[in-house]
Amino acid sequence: MRLSSAVKSLKPSATIAAAAKAKELKATGVHVHEFTLGEPDFPTPAHICDAAKAAMDAGHTHYTAATGIPELKKAICAAYKRDYGLHYEPAQVIVTNGAKHAIHNVLASMCGPGDEVIIPTPYWVSYSALVELTGATPVLVPTSQESGFCLSPEQFEEAITDRTRLLMLNNPCNPTGMAYPVGTLEALARVAVERNIPVLSDEIYEKLIYGDTQFRSFASFGEDVKALTITVSGVSKAYAMTGWRIGWTIAPNDLTKGMSNLQSQQTSNPCSISQYAAVAALDGPQACITEMVAEFAKRRDYVVKRLRAMPDLSFADPSGAFYAFFDVTKYFGRTWPGGKVPKNSTEFCDLLLSEGHVATVSGDDFGAPGYVRLSFATSIKTLEAGLNALEEFLRKAK
Numbered sequence: 042m043r044l045s046s047a048v049k050s051l052k053p054s055a056t057i058a059a060a061a062k063a064k065e066l067k068a069t070g071v072h073v074h075e076f077t078l079g080e081p082d083f084p085t086p087a088h089i090c091d092a093a094k095a096a097m098d099a100g101h102t103h104y105t106a107a108t109g110i111p112e113l114k115k116a117i118c119a120a121y122k123r124d125y126g127l128h129y130e131p132a133q134v135i136v137t138n139g140a141k142h143a144i145h146n147v148l149a150s151m152c153g154p155g156d157e158v159i160i161p162t163p164y165w166v167s168y169s170a171l172v173e174l175t176g177a178t179p180v181l182v183p184t185s186q187e188s189g190f191c192l193s194p195e196q197f198e199e200a201i202t203d204r205t206r207l208l209m210l211n212n213p214c215n216p217t218g219m220a221y222p223v224g225t226l227e228a229l230a231r232v233a234v235e236r237n238i239p240v241l242s243d244e245i246y247e248k249l250i251y252g253d254t255q256f257r258s259f260a261s262f263g264e265d266v267k268a269l270t271i272t273v274s275g276v277s278k279a280y281a282m283t284g285w286r287i288g289w290t291i292a293p294n295d296l297t298k299g300m301s302n303l304q305s306q307q308t309s310n311p312c313s314i315s316q317y318a319a320v321a322a323l324d325g326p327q328a329c330i331t332e333m334v335a336e337f338a339k340r341r342d343y344v345v346k347r348l349r350a351m352p353d354l355s356f357a358d359p360s361g362a363f364y365a366f367f368d369v370t371k372y373f374g375r376t377w378p379g380g381k382v383p384k385n386s387t388e389f390c391d392l393l394l395s396e397g398h399v400a401t402v403s404g405d406d407f408g409a410p411g412y413v414r415l416s417f418a419t420s421i422k423t424l425e426a427g428l429n430a431l432e433e434f435l436r437k438a439k
Contacts, residue, residue, distance in 0.1 A: 047174055055166045055406030059390070063400035074399045074427030076415045079215060079363065081281040083336075085318075086329040089280060092321030093314050105313050107305040109136025109289070113316045116323040117289055125258045127267070133297050135304060136311050136319075140245045140275040140288035145171050146300045146307075147241050147271050147290060148207075152177035156206040161192035162408030163366065165215045165243070169408070177206065181408055186357050186368065190217040194228040198236070207239050210259065213246040213361025216407045216414040218341075220250060220361035223257050230262040233269050241271045245288070246362040248279035248330050251338050254360040260291075268293060278362075279330050280322040285315040337363050340417045340424060347428045351435055363418040366404070370411040375438040386411055397434030399427055 059077040067073050096102075108114075114131035121127040137143040144167070152158060154176035160168050162181045169179040182200050184190045197208065210229070213220040221229075233240050242259035250256045260270040275288030290300060344365050345358055353371035369389050376382050377396060383389040386403040390413060393399050404412025417424055 047176075051170060051174070056402050059400060059402045059406075062391075062394060066394060066398070066400075071398055073394070074423065074430050076417070076419070076427060077400045077402050078418075079278075079416050080283045080418055081278060081333065081363075082419050083281040083333055085281050085285070086322075088325050089282065089318050089321045092325075093318040096314050096317035101313050101317055103313065105310045105316060107308075107310050108301050109134065109311060110313070110316050110320075112320050113287075113323075116320045117291070120323045121258070121272075121291070125261050127258060127260055129291050133291050133294060135290045135292075135297060135300050136316060137275075137288045137290065137304070138308060138311050139277065139286045140243065140273050141167055141171075142286075142308075143273045143275070143288040143290045144168075144209075144241065144243065145174075146303055147273070147292070147296075148172055148175050148177070150296060150299045150303055151239070152206050155204060157202060157204045158206060159197065159200045159208045159238075160408075161190075161196075161210070163190060163214070163216050163404065163412065164209070164408050165211055166406050168209055168211075172209075178204075180205075183408070186355065189222070189357055189360075190214060190219045190366075191221050191225050192229065193225070194232045197229055197232050201232075201236050201238060205236075205238055207241055208233065209241045209243065211243040212259070213249065213256070215246065215362055216364050216402070216404070216409070216412075217357070217366045218359025218362045218364040219357060220254050220256060223255055226257055226259060227262050230259065230266040234263075234265045237269070239269045239271060241273060244272060244274045246278055247274060249334060249337060249363060250361050251334075251341055252360060256361070271296065276319050276322050279333075281333065282315075282318070282322065285312070285318055287311055287315050287319040337418070340419075340421060341365075343421055343424060344415070344417045344428070347424075347432075351432055353435075363416055365415045365417060366409070366412055367415070368411055369413050372435065372438055373411075377434075377437050377439075386413055389413065393431070393434055396437075397430050399430050399434065 063073045114134040118129045152175040156177040157180045158172045159180045172179040260267040271292040276282040354367045356367035386405045390403040402414045
């Protein structure tokens with residue numbers, strides 16, 4: 042069969058590919074310390090599962106409206122009012138099959154050949170691929186560890202051209218684990234308004250914040266900013282519901298109408314049962330989030346302490362999400378037993394997996410050569426064993 046040029050140039054998701062490599066090694070009988078996927082290891086809270094069972098018993102197992110059930114749209118609006126003081130109408134909400142689907146809806150509805158989309162790097166692996174699928178061009182703007190991997194308003198301003206259609210912002214960020222300072226966000230918002238540039242604000246990790254860090258939804262900086270903001274989020278990370286596949290967009294009415302038409306042709310509706318479960322997640326007790334974040338914070342502190350004690354690694358302390366993103370460039374060109382010499386992050390991660398049996402994801406895939414991403418969305422016991430293996434692996438370098 043003849044493939045389209047867009048699909049022929051499309052690479053598989055790097056995080057999923059890294060997890061597949063780890064599974065292949067596990068299949069040979071090797072114990073692998075798995076830190077590739079960004080997925081909470083907690084079970085979905087019982088009251089959410091109970092709501093799904095009740096929905097099935099009530100017969101909610103058929104098609105819904107293409108853009109989601111009214112109850113869930115109302116729950117999403119109520120959550121943004123409760124948590125951020127933002128007022129939205131249900132008509133501005135589209136419920137999607139996860140946040141990735143939501144992002145694709147936005148890009149497919151707004152972008153095409155000749156358009157440009159600004160993406161700060163490091164960035165989540167699917168951003169550039171989804172932009173390219175529309176025929177638009179991703180404009181990658183590098184940020185530094187010293188800046189906390191945050192795009193500055195000056196960089197944003199300089200990247201804008203007459204072909205810019207959108208800024209994609211991820212806060213907190215995958216892969217860096219960094220959350221934007223409120224002042225930086227507000228400065229970016231002012232540039233967006235002054236230059237009339239819409240902003241896709243991917244806030245899927247919004248509830249996973251540590252220490253004194255403060256999260257602000259991008260749309261909360263004023264009505265003029267809100268009018269240019271497309272907020273993307275979902276229940277996957279905060280409620281340990283990755284497999285339920287419920288995300289959403291909240292956007293201005295004209296864009297929402299266009300995305301509604303797209304989704305009605307693209308997929309009939311998100312899973313009906315998952316939608317009722319998501320209503321329970323948003324409307325129900327929020328203590329489950331507090332409990333999970335407290336545990337993630339312990340894991341974060343443990344990982345930071347351990348990595349800081351390892352020689353020749355550097356990183357910015359993660360303030361959100363559940364990732365540690367560390368610089369391994371000082372290990373390039375060094376020799377491991379057997380004469381293996383990694384020259385880049387991908388080769389380092391491959392060697393770490395084959396020799397150290399630790400599965401991570403290369404920063405090359407996130408637009409950050411020299412870095413490695415480690416997910417700490419797993420138990421302290423698992424982290425301890427894996428970090429012991431990482432430390433032993435690093436000691437072998439000559």
